[in-house]
Amino acid sequence: MSAPEFSPPSSTLPAATAHAGAHVPAAEVRTPGAGLRQILRGPSGLGTAGLYPARNDKPPTPSMAPTPPTPPTSPTRPEPSSAPAEGNPIPGLYHHPVPEPDPVRVDAVSRGIKAWALEEVDLYPEDWEEEFDGFSVARYMVACHPDAPTVDHLMLAARLMVAENAVDDCYCEDHGGSPVGLGGRLLLAHTALDPLHTTREYQPRWAESLHADAPRRAYRSAMEYFLQQASPSQADRFRHDMSRLHMGYLAEAAWAQTDHVPEVWEYLAMRQFNNFRPCPTITDTVGGYELPADLHAQPAMQRVIALAGNATTIVNDLYSYTKELAAPGRHLNLPVVIAEREGADERAAYLKAVEVHNDLMRDFEAEAAALAAACPVPSVLRFLRGVAVWVDGNHYWHQTNTYRYSLPDFW
């Protein structure tokens, strides 16, 4: 596959600084008001018609129970399959069901990502193919980015997601990963995202090293594509988020090495870094627009992003609970840490973790609504909407990925 061509990102933003630092306390918007309704509905102005290519124009309904997906209507695409998604949501888990992702896009991204993995970065040996397919990255990314203008934009997210998981699997976890020596491996891989600037003598050895293993090949190539679409500040935002992620991996590894079980708040701090955050924060690049750096940096936006990332990551802890219990050794996740540190039995700890997730989700929505009301700039509203949709798509993927996850028998 050759590198895609893109038109430059378009931003319809008025002067950003007028809104920097705007903040309305979340307590004032706990019940869905105009701001929250606007986020759930999404932007409706000029240039936003392509935001929901696979959706009805109705706001999604929050749910604590399974709800059948709404069949999308699109005059230009074949009707997506009406077969219900596999897998059940966790009872009591606050989430928003999403429509089935557009099967035409899923198919295109599936083919594109497989070709990239095999032909461009030599990602995995043959016997990992079933696991690669079972990960269903195309369905994941199409569900999380319904406003991507093209399949090429979706491919940006899909390559990065695959590369991030290759690093986690090969350096940290299932496929030969280990806490021993992780810092050195992660730092060298990070230079595939944030390049080394050094002397002529040493530059070639570094450049060569980026082809030395699958995680580095994947990071290097995925970043190369990303840079073709991202602005310099979007690229820098991504690098910062990846530094956060790598710091989180290191804390998890350090605790594993000493068999330390952190307190619950300490675990939550680690998981705020070892977190999906780098995925929702590229929503504007994947959507073909830009949230300007000063609007991204304002504290209220940072809080919204952190809460969203934390909710999505605790979703992973809950859906991957049985997989991680079955793995050798002790794998930290929120229910395990609550059970250990608060003396709860497995079921009570799991149910408490569900409540922690639900509180994070509600805080995310309240803070996003407050920010939307305080700073109703089109790119801010669209970005908030993009993050919210990413949260929903991430839940959908975890719920429906029965190849990878299964629920405990607690109900």
Ligand SMILES: CC(C)=CCC/C(C)=C(\C)COP(=O)(O)OP(=O)(O)O
């Ligand atoms: C895609 C991305 C940025 C991932 C970073 C962190 C990560 C691997 C997760 C949040 C997923 O958690 P975990 O390692 O527990 O994954 P599984 O439960 O094995 O799916």
Ligand SMILES: [Mg+2]
């Ligand atoms: Mg997990």
